Amino acid sequence: MNTTMKSWLPPLALLALAVVLYFALPYNLAFLTRILIMAVLVLSLDLVLGFAGIATLGQAAFYGAGAYAAGLFAIHVWADPVAGLLVAGLAGAALAFVSGLIVLRTHGLTLIMLTIAVASICHEIANKARDVTGGADGLRGIRMEPVLGLWQFDFIGKTGFWYALTVLAVVFVLLTLIARSPFGLSLRGIHESPERMTAIGVSVYWRRVTAYTLGGGIAGLAGALSAQVTQLVSLESFSFTLSAEALIMLILGGTGRLYGAVLGTLVFMWVHHWAAANDPFNWLFVIGGLVLAVVFFLPRGIIAIPTALKRLGGRHAGT
Amino acid sequence: MKRAFHAAVLAALTLGLPGAALADTIKVGVVAPYSGPFAIYGKQFQEAIETYVAQHGTTAGEHEIEFIYKDVGGPNPDQARSLAQELLIRDQVDYLAGFTFTPNALAIAPLIEQSQTPTVIFNAATSSINRESDFYLRTSYTLWQVSAPLAEWAYDQGMRSVAITVTDYGPGIDAENAFKAAFEAKGGEVVDTIRMPLSTTDFTPFIQRVRDAAPDAVFTFLPGGPPTFTYTKTFNENGLAEAGITFLGTAETEEVNLQGLGDAAIGLTTAYHYSGAHESEANDAFKAKLTELFPDAVANWASVGAYDGTHLIYQMVAAAGSDGPAAVEAALGLEWESPRGPVTMDPETRTVVQNVYIREVERDAETGLLINAEKGVIATVGDLGWDK
Numbered sequence: 001m002n003t004t005m006k007s008w009l010p011p012l013a014l015l016a017l018a019v020v021l022y023f024a025l026p027y028n029l030a031f032l033t034r035i036l037i038m039a040v041l042v043l044s045l046d047l048v049l050g051f052a053g054i055a056t057l058g059q060a061a062f063y064g065a066g067a068y069a070a071g072l073f074a075i076h077v078w079a080d081p082v083a084g085l086l087v088a089g090l091a092g093a094a095l096a097f098v099s100g101l102i103v104l105r106t107h108g109l110t111l112i113m114l115t116i117a118v119a120s121i122c123h124e125i126a127n128k129a130r131d132v133t134g135g136a137d138g139l140r141g142i143r144m145e146p147v148l149g150l151w152q153f154d155f156i157g158k159t160g161f162w163y164a165l166t167v168l169a170v171v172f173v174l175l176t177l178i179a180r181s182p183f184g185l186s187l188r189g190i191h192e193s194p195e196r197m198t199a200i201g202v203s204v205y206w207r208r209v210t211a212y213t214l215g216g217g218i219a220g221l222a223g224a225l226s227a228q229v230t231q232l233v234s235l236e237s238f239s240f241t242l243s244a245e246a247l248i249m250l251i252l253g254g255t256g257r258l259y260g261a262v263l264g265t266l267v268f269m270w271v272h273h274w275a276a277a278n279d280p281f282n283w284l285f286v287i288g289g290l291v292l293a294v295v296f297f298l299p300r301g302i303i304a305i306p307t308a309l310k311r312l313g314g315r316h317a318g319t
Numbered sequence: 320m321k322r323a324f325h326a327a328v329l330a331a332l333t334l335g336l337p338g339a340a341l342a343d344t345i346k347v348g349v350v351a352p353y354s355g356p357f358a359i360y361g362k363q364f365q366e367a368i369e370t371y372v373a374q375h376g377t378t379a380g381e382h383e384i385e386f387i388y389k390d391v392g393g394p395n396p397d398q399a400r401s402l403a404q405e406l407l408i409r410d411q412v413d414y415l416a417g418f419t420f421t422p423n424a425l426a427i428a429p430l431i432e433q434s435q436t437p438t439v440i441f442n443a444a445t446s447s448i449n450r451e452s453d454f455y456l457r458t459s460y461t462l463w464q465v466s467a468p469l470a471e472w473a474y475d476q477g478m479r480s481v482a483i484t485v486t487d488y489g490p491g492i493d494a495e496n497a498f499k500a501a502f503e504a505k506g507g508e509v510v511d512t513i514r515m516p517l518s519t520t521d522f523t524p525f526i527q528r529v530r531d532a533a534p535d536a537v538f539t540f541l542p543g544g545p546p547t548f549t550y551t552k553t554f555n556e557n558g559l560a561e562a563g564i565t566f567l568g569t570a571e572t573e574e575v576n577l578q579g580l581g582d583a584a585i586g587l588t589t590a591y592h593y594s595g596a597h598e599s600e601a602n603d604a605f606k607a608k609l610t611e612l613f614p615d616a617v618a619n620w621a622s623v624g625a626y627d628g629t630h631l632i633y634q635m636v637a638a639a640g641s642d643g644p645a646a647v648e649a650a651l652g653l654e655w656e657s658p659r660g661p662v663t664m665d666p667e668t669r670t671v672v673q674n675v676y677i678r679e680v681e682r683d684a685e686t687g688l689l690i691n692a693e694k695g696v697i698a699t700v701g702d703l704g705w706d707k
Contacts, residue, residue, distance in 0.1 A: 027409030030401035127488065136489030137445055138396055138422035155433050156408055231429055232396045234422035280353040280361070280390035 010259040011172055014266075018165055029157035031273055036164035037225045039265040040171055041242075042249045043258060044218035047175055049247070050255035051184065052211035053191035054104065057243050058115030059219050061099070061122045062092035064238035066220025067227040068126060071139045074228070079145040081163065085224045092220020093213050095122075100212035104205065116240060123238035138234040142227060153229070160229040167225060168262075171218055175258055178214070187211055191256075252294050254301025263302055344383040345636050348406030350399055350427075351417035351441070353390040359575065359621075360419045361390065364441055366616050367625035370609045371633075380637030387412065396426035403427040407434050413641040414439065414632050416625075421445040421489065428452045435643035437635055437650070439628040442621055444490065446704030449669045454643065456650055457670040458631055458662075459624035460592045462490055462540075463497040463704030465569045468675045468697040469538070469590035470501035473567055478535035480508045481567070484525050485540040487514035494540035494569065497704065502538075510534050519546065522553040529564065530557055536565035547571045551583045560586060572680050574619040577689050584680045584689055592673050593620045593659040594691035596683070602658035618658070627657045627671070631664065663699070670702040 021032055041063055048054045069091035070084040078084070095118075103114045126133045133139050146152040151159040178184045186207055189197045194204050227233045236242065245268075253264020271290055275283035298304050349368065353361035368386055377384055387410055389402040399418075406412045407430060415431065415438040418424040424443040428451035431438050440448065440457040449455045473481065481502055485491035491514065499509050511532050513525050529537050537559070541547050554566060566587045574595040577584065595606070595618050605626060609616050616622075631650055638649035651666040662671040677695035682688070 028405060030404035030408075034397060034401050130489075130492070135492075136394075136421065137447070138425055140425050140428075140451065155404075155430070157404060226397055230397045230400050230426055232400070232422065232426040234394060234396045234426075236394050236396070236422070276354070276390045280388050281358070282354070283390070284354050 011176070011262075014259055014262055015165075015169065022161060026156070029161045031269075033157055033160045033164050033229055035266055035269045036161070036168050037222050037229070038246070038249065038269060039262045040164075040168050040222035040225065041219055042246050042253070042261045042265045043168075043171055043175060044215045044222065045246050045250050046255060046258060046261040047178070047218065048212055048215035049250065050257070050261070051179065051187045051191065052208055052215075053187075054208060054212060055108070055112050056115040057112050057240070057247065058117070058119035059215070059246055060238050060240070060242040061115075061119035062096050062216035062219035063223040063226075063242065064119070064122055064126070064233075065095045065216075066092040066223030067233045067237045068133060068139060068223075069220065070224035070227040071142050071233040072132070074142045074144060075139075079143060080149075081144050081147045081228050084144075084228060085167065085221055088220045088224030088227070089217045090220070092223065093217030096216020096219075097209065097213040100209045100216070104208050104212060116243075119238055119240065119243060123235055126235055126238060133233075133235075136235055138232050139227075140232050142231040142233070144228050144231070157229075164225050164229065167221060171221065172258060172262070175218075179258070183207070183210070248291060252291065252301060254303035257303050260301050260303040267302060343381065343640070344385050345379075345414070345641055346385050346387055346406075346410055346412040347414040347416055347632055348387050348389060348403070348410060348412040349417040350389050350391050350402050350406070350415065350423070351419055352392055353388060355392050357393050357419060360442065361388070361417075363575075363619060363621035364417060364625040366609060366613050367618075367622040368629050370605065370612055370622075371626050371629040373612060374604070374608055375633060379633040380640070382636050382640055384633065384636060391417075391423055394420040394422050396422040399423035400426040400430065403430050407436060412436070413643070414635070414646075416628055416632065417441055418443045419621075421448060424448050424455070425451060428455075431455070437632075437643055437646045439631055441624040441628045445493065446668075446670075446702055446707065449702075449705075453669075454647060455669055456631060456647065456664065457702075458627040459620070459671075460673070461670055461702045461704050462493040462569075463707065464670070464673075464700050464702055465590050465592060465675055466494045466497035466538075466540075467501035467703045468700055469567055469569065469677070470498045470507070471505055472590065472677055472695065472697060473536055473538075473565075474502060474505040474507045478507065478565065480510045480534040480536075482511040482513070482529045482532050482534045482537045483509060483539070484513045484515060484529065484537060486517055486519075486542055486546065488517050488542075490542075491540045493704070494538075496707070498538050500707075501703075517542070520549060522550050523557070526550075526553045526557045526559065530559055530562060533562065534564060536567050538567040539571070540569060541571055547576060548580060551580055551587065555583045570620065572678070572691055574617050574691070577680070577691070580680075580689065582682075585682060587680045588694075589678050589680075589691065590675050590697075591620065591678065591691070592675055593623045594676060594678050594693055595619065596678075596690040596692055597659060597676070598693075599656070599658070599660065601656045605658040623657065623659050627655075627659075627662065630655060630657070660696075661699075665701050668702040668705045670705075672699050672701045674698050675700045 066088035070088040073087045099118045249264040249268045254260030275286035351361040418440045419442045421443045431454045446461045485495045568589045635646035639645035653664045660674045662673045665672045675697045676693045678691040681692045
C-alpha cells in the first residue's frame, strides 16, 4: 500500500503543478495547453519506445492522422469535441495497426527508416489531397461545439486548458494501469530480451503490434486536441521535426517512466519558450546546450536527478 | 499570506497607473520566423521595421508605438496561434503583423475576429486568407497578382506556347493555375505542365522535357534559395535560351539570392511587384536608411512588405489609435508612395493594389552587381485570385 502511494506521488505533484501554473500564469494558458498536448504525444512515445522498446521516429504519423481525423469529423460530421477525440483516437490506432503489421516485422535501423517513411507518406498524401485537407494552406473551418455541451472554447483558453489537462490525466492513469498489467510487464520483458520472452512462449510480434496500436491511438488523441484547440490542422503535424522533438523531450525526461515523459516535455517547452521570448534570434543555442548537458551528465534523463544527487551525497559521506 | 499578496497587487497597480495614464503606448506584435531555416524572413522584417521607425520616429499621431517580436520558427500554426494569444492577452497588443506562411496566418483568424485586432500580413501570399476575417490587411502580394499579368504580357509579346514547371506544393500549384488560366484565356497554349517534387536537386529531366517540347517560353515557380540556383544553372547548361525558349518567373531572382545566381541569371525575365533597382525617391531613401542602419542588409520583397506594413500601421494608429474596426476602416482605400511604386489598399480584398513590373536580370555597369532592371510595367493590379 505504501509503495503504491509513493508511486502516485510524482504524478500527483505534477497535477498540482499544472493547477498552480493555471492560476500563476493566467495570461499564458495557450502556451500551457500546448505543453499539455505535447505531453500526451510524448506519453504515447514513452509507451512505444520506453516500454515496448520500439525505436520510432515517426510518431507524428499518428498525431497527424488524429489531427486531420478530428478536423474533418468536426467539419463534415459533428463538432462535438469528445466525439472528435474518440474518432481521432481510432484513426491513430487504425493507422498504427495497419502500418505496424508491416513495420514491426523489422528491427533496428530498418525499423526507424520505415517509421519515418510512414510519416512522410502521410505528409505527402495530405499535401496531394488538397480538396480534402487544404494542402499546404492547412485544414480550416473547424468550429467546435462546447465540451460536453457545457464549456465553450474561450478566447483566453481556459476551456482548452482544462480539457487538455483532463485528457492528459486520463491518458496518464490509463498508461499507469497498462504498465502494471500483465501485458505491461510482458512489454518490459520484451524490451529487456525478446529472445527470452519468445522462449517462454510469448508472442512478441503481436504484443509489439498491440503496444504500437495503443501508442498510435494516444498520439491520435494529442493530434485531436491540437486540431480542436487551434482550429486549424497543417501539414506540419506529420513533420519529422515533430517526431524528433517528441523523442528529445522523452529522452530529456527519461524513458520508461511516465512522469519522466511529462517532466521532459515541461522542461523542454519551458526552456524553449523562455529562451525564444528573451532572444528570438539566438535561442536555439540554449536548447542545444540543454540537450547536450542532459545527455552528458544525466544519460537517464531528468528523472535521474535525485538518484544522481544521492550518489554524490553518498560519495561525500564515504570520504 | 493573502494580505501580503493583496498589498503587492495594490502596489503594482498604483505604481503602474500613472505610467499608463501618461504615455499612451500602442503595441504591435510581430509574429515571424527569427530562427532556423526561415530566419531570413524575420531578419528582413525587423530591419525594415527599424528603418521605418528611424525615418518616422516612434510616434504616430498622439501615440507611441512599440514592436514586440515573437519567433514562430517556420510553418507552425499551433505555435502561431498560441503566440498571438499571448500577445493579445498578456502583452495587450493592439495590432498584429508579420506572418510569412499561409497556415500561420490562417490559424489566428478566429482570434482576431474575436479581439477585433487589425492584422497586417507582411508576406503570406494565398488569396483566400483575407476571406477568413475582415481584420486582415496584406501589404505583400498574392500569387495570382503577379502570375496572371505575366501570362498576359507573354502573350502580348507574341509567345503562343508555354511549358509550365512548378514546385509541387501549395504556392507552386497556385502559380500554375493562375498562369494557365490567364494564358489560355488570351488564346495561348500550355503545351506541358510539370510539377517537380519539393526535394528535387537535379532538374535536368524536367528541363530536357521542356526543351523537347520546344515552346516559346517556360514559366516556372520555385521556392527561393538552392532550387533556384540549380534550376537556372540547368536552364543555361541545356541551352534553352539559345533554343529560343524564354524564362518566365516571379520571385526567383529576388535580391537576397540574386548575386549568388551569378552570370547564369543574366537575361532571366520575371514579373514582380518590387525590384531593388526601382528608380524612385522613396526607394532610394528606403535603401539608403536601410544600409545606414544595417550595412549588410539587402532590400527585397520581404523588406518592402514589412516596410509598407509598418507604414500602414502608423497610418491606422494615427487615425484610430487602438480602435480596431475604426483602424481597418481608415486603412481601406489608403494610397501611398511605396519603395515599390504607388500602392492602394483595396477596400474589397484588403490586399494592396500595385504595379507589376516586367524585369530582366542585368549586370549594373556602375556597381558590377546583378539587378532586376525594370523593362515594363503593368499598372495597378489588384488581387486577381480573390474570386478564384
